[in-house]
Each structure stands twice: as C-alpha cells, then as structure tokens.
Amino acid sequence: MNSARFFNKPAETMSRKDIEENRDKMLRWTVRHAYRNNPFYRRKLDEAKVSPDDVKSVDDLVKLPFTTKDELRSLYPYGTLAVPRSEVLEVHATSGTTGVPTLGFYTKNDIEVWAEVSARSLAMSGLTKEDVFQITPSFGMFTGGFGFYYGARRIGAMIVPTGAGFSRRQIQYMLDFGTTMVCAVVSYILRLTETALEMGVDPARDTLVRKGVFGSEMWTSEMKKWVAEKWNMDVYDIYGFTELCGPGVANDCFLHDGLHLWEDHFLVEVIDPKTGEPVGPEEKGELVFTTLTKEAAPLLRYRCRDISYIYDARSCDCGRTHLRLGYIRGRVDDMIKVSGVAVWPSAVEAVLLRHRELGPEYQIIIWREKGLDKMKVVAELAHELKGDEAEALRNKLESELHETLLTSVQVELAEPLSLPRQEVGKAKRVIDKRAE
Numbered sequence: 023m024n025s026a027r028f029f030n031k032p033a034e035t036m037s038r039k040d041i042e043e044n045r046d047k048m049l050r051w052t053v054r055h056a057y058r059n060n061p062f063y064r065r066k067l068d069e070a071k072v073s074p075d076d077v078k079s080v081d082d083l084v085k086l087p088f089t090t091k092d093e094l095r096s097l098y099p100y101g102t103l104a105v106p107r108s109e110v111l112e113v114h115a116t117s118g119t120t121g122v123p124t125l126g127f128y129t130k131n132d133i134e135v136w137a138e139v140s141a142r143s144l145a146m147s148g149l150t151k152e153d154v155f156q157i158t159p160s161f162g163m164f165t166g167g168f169g170f171y172y173g174a175r176r177i178g179a180m181i182v183p184t185g186a187g188f189s190r191r192q193i194q195y196m197l198d199f200g201t202t203m204v205c206a207v208v209s210y211i212l213r214l215t216e217t218a219l220e221m222g223v224d225p226a227r228d229t230l231v232r233k234g235v236f237g238s239e240m241w242t243s244e245m246k247k248w249v250a251e252k253w254n255m256d257v258y259d260i261y262g263f264t265e266l267c268g269p270g271v272a273n274d275c276f277l278h279d280g281l282h283l284w285e286d287h288f289l290v291e292v293i294d295p296k297t298g299e300p301v302g303p304e305e306k307g308e309l310v311f312t313t314l315t316k317e318a319a320p321l322l323r324y325r326c327r328d329i330s331y332i333y334d335a336r337s338c339d340c341g342r343t344h345l346r347l348g349y350i351r352g353r354v355d356d357m358i359k360v361s362g363v364a365v366w367p368s369a370v371e372a373v374l375l376r377h378r379e380l381g382p383e384y385q386i387i388i389w390r391e392k393g394l395d396k397m398k399v400v401a402e403l404a405h406e407l408k409g410d411e412a413e414a415l416r417n418k419l420e421s422e423l424h425e426t427l428l429t430s431v432q433v434e435l436a437e438p439l440s441l442p443r444q445e446v447g448k449a450k451r452v453i454d455k456r457a458e
C-alpha cells in the first residue's frame with residue numbers, strides 16, 4: 023500500500039558498523055554523565071564497584087546494575103536529574119494510577135531528539151506534508167500528545183491537535199478538516215470507531231482517514247485487523263514510554279514485521295525477568311533500556327517491564343538498518359496467575375477477536391471462591407444474537423479459551439456497547455478481585 027518513506031535517510035539507513043561504533047561511544051558518554059552528575063547512579067555504581075572506565079562497549083553492560091521503576095519512584099521528583107534544574111525545559115509523568123508517578127525530564131537537546139525520533143517514526147507510518155494529522159492523545163503530563171506534535175511539526179503536516187476526549191467532536195473535525203491520518207492510544211481508536219458508527223458515519227466510506235498510528239497499550243494483530251477493516255486504513259504501531267521519551271522510540275515500517283528501534287538514541291537488551299540473565303537470540307523476555315543521548319535524566323539498564331524479543335536479522339526490506347523488536351504483547355505485570363496457570367490477557371483477546379459476532383471490548387474478571395481461583399471473560403457482542411445462537415457462541419468461546427489458556431473459563435456475553443468505555447487514558451480490562 024505504501025513504500026519506504028524516510029525522514030532522515032542517512033540516519034535511518036546507516037551501516038551496522040556506524041551504528042555499533044556510535045552506540046559504544048554514546049554508552050561511554052552516558053555512563054560517565056550519569057556517574058558524574060547524578061548521586062543515585064554514582065552510589066549504585068560505587069556499590070557495584072564499577073567505574074565508568076570499566077564500560078567501554080556494549081559487552082560491558084552486564085557489569086552495570088539494573089535500574090527499576092520503584093527506584094525511579096523513590097527519586098521523585100528531582101532525584102533522576104543529571105543536569106541543573108534550570109537546564110530542564112519540560113517534564114512529563116506516567117498516570118501514577120499505581121502510586122507515585124515516574125517522570126521524564128527534557129533539556130533542549132532532549133526535546134530535539136524526541137522530535138527527531140518521533141518524526142522518523144511518523145514518516146515511517148506514512149505521514150507527509152500533504153497530510154491532515156489529528157492528534158487525539160492528551161496534551162498534558164502524558165507524553166502522547168506532545169510526542170506526536172513535535173514529530174508532526176518537523177514533517178510539516180497540518181496538525182489538528184484535538185487532544186483527548188469529546189469523541190463526537192473528534193469525528194466532526196475529521197469530516198470538516200478532511201483528516202487523512204490519525205494517532206491514538208489503542209483503546210481510543212476503538213471508542214472513536216463506535217462513536218462514528220453511532221453518529222451514522224461509516225469511517226471507511228465517509229472519512230478520508232487512511233493511515234493511523236497507535237500505541238501506549240498492548241494489542242493483538244486481531245485487534246489491528248479489526249481497526250484496519252473498519253476504517254480501511256493502514257495501521258501502524260508506535261512504541262515508547264514516559265521514562266525514555268514518549269512515542270517514537272520504535273515503530274513498524276510498511277512491511278509490518280516488527281518495530282524498528284532507533285539505535286542511535288536507545289540501547290536495548292532482553293533479559294529473563296526472573297533471573298536477570300540475558301536470553302538467547304530471538305527469545306522473549308523483559309526489555310531493558312539504556313539511553314544513549316539523554317541529558318536531563320539518563321537511564322542505565324532500566325527494566326521497563328514490557329515483554330518482547332529482538333529480531334536476529336539486522337536488515338529489513340524497507341532499507342532501514344536499525345534492529346527490530348517483536349510487537350509488544352504484554353508486560354511482566356500483565357501476566358495473571360489463575361490456579362497456578364499463567365494467563366496473558368493478549369491470548370484471551372486473540373481468541374475473542376477471531377469471532378465476527380464480537381466487538382473489540384472485553385473484560386477478564388478473577389475472583390476466589392471456596393479457596394479456588396475462578397475466571398470469567400465478559401465478551402461484548404457486536405450486534406444482538408438470538409438465544410440459541412448466543413448459547414452456541416458462548417460454548418464455543420469457553421472451549422477455545424480452555425484450549426488456549428489450559429484452565430477453565432466461564433464466558434458471559436454482554437449486550438452491544440454495554441461494557442464501560444474509557445474516554446481518556448488506558449483501558450482497564452482485567453479486574454482481579456482476589457486482592458480485595
């Protein structure tokens with residue numbers, strides 16, 4: 023549908039030799055910078071008896087201790103800074119729904135880098151100067167709105183900065199301005215799809231939106247397919263998180279086979295989340311990031327909790343030379359243990375969305391009854407079904423889920439549009455009542 027579009031071709035296609043030399047050089051800079059200018063990292067390295075001079079290349083990374091989310095939280099608000107406060111231009115924060123938020127700080131150069139990687143990612147998703155680009159993530163402490171904004175400004179597209187919420191107005195603007203490309207948190211494009219249909223607007227027929235870039239939540243290829251069909255759009259996946267910089271860290275190219283990570287700015291490792299040891303080639307594990315150019319708040323071996331793997335191949339037919347990550351299918355924290363069995367919400371989603379009778383919203387509810395774990399999946403119907411059809415579908419889903427998850431699951435079918443919707447922020451699809 024599309025061909026390779028570069029924002030910065032020399033950077034995006036640089037030789038592996040250059041990528042690796044630059045990476046080692048910037049790693050040495052980052053470790054020295056963190057050690058000299060941040061008391062937390064200095065203490066950590068001293069305790070681990072590592073001097074910045076011990077880190078010469080990526081092979082020496084294992085000498086460095088990991089950094090965890092809890093450590094970053096304990097440094098709230100300014101403890102992660104490695105520059106004077108007066109050098110900081112901007113701060114962003116995670117939603118903090120699970121406690122103290124973690125922060126992302128930016129110097130002038132950090133903002134420039136963010137704009138650059140976001141622009142590369144958006145160009146990879148097909149954004150051009152000719153596009154009308156609607157930015158639906160919120161502009162605020164969340165990195166979403168500004169991340170897309172900085173990148174789109176570089177490309178010179180016409181920006182419609184709606185921010186989050188007001189879904190009917192979003193659809194109206196799409197029609198009025200002739201929006202051709204949209205970005206959103208994954209669950210929000212589902213909301214926008216439903217809103218359009220409620221308004222009698224068929225997104226594929228009545229809007230000009232043919233490209234979309236989505237992130238911030240894990241989603242399955244089944245869900246992507248659902249969105250692509252409803253809008254007749256090419257769907258791209260963007261990756262990033264607050265502590266690193268928002269959207270733009272990695273993105274998939276038009277071949278839709280993994281996410282290119284911008285290796286001139288970010289270094290990734292994959293570890294076994296239990297042992298902390300590196301995993302084998304193309305093996306799944308927890309992603310660990312080290313920043314390579316970040317001034318305000320550098321990160322050394324940050325365990326981000328997301329689960330994925332690194333492709334062995336370093337070349338891609340799009341021409342980009344930066345490594346590819348597998349699509350993020352979950353986080354370490356997403357895995358739920360039910361009666362001793364590991365259950366991934368993405369596996370449930372993949373089963374549900376194979377069925378045309380179902381809409382994209384669902385809930386997983388877990389509780390304890392007489393000392394035993396129980397799990398129920400509430401799946402929302404796309405349209406009304408007759409009693410016997412509904413019963414047949416319910417039975418089918420129960421047996422497919424049992425087969426996939428290897429544990430028994432009750433299925434309840436909910437009326438169309440009856441599950442709670444998220445107007446702003448991330449969807450909450452797992453309700454674990456065992457802790458209550």
Ligand SMILES: [Zn+2]
Binds near residue numbers: 340341342
């Ligand atoms: Zn590619």
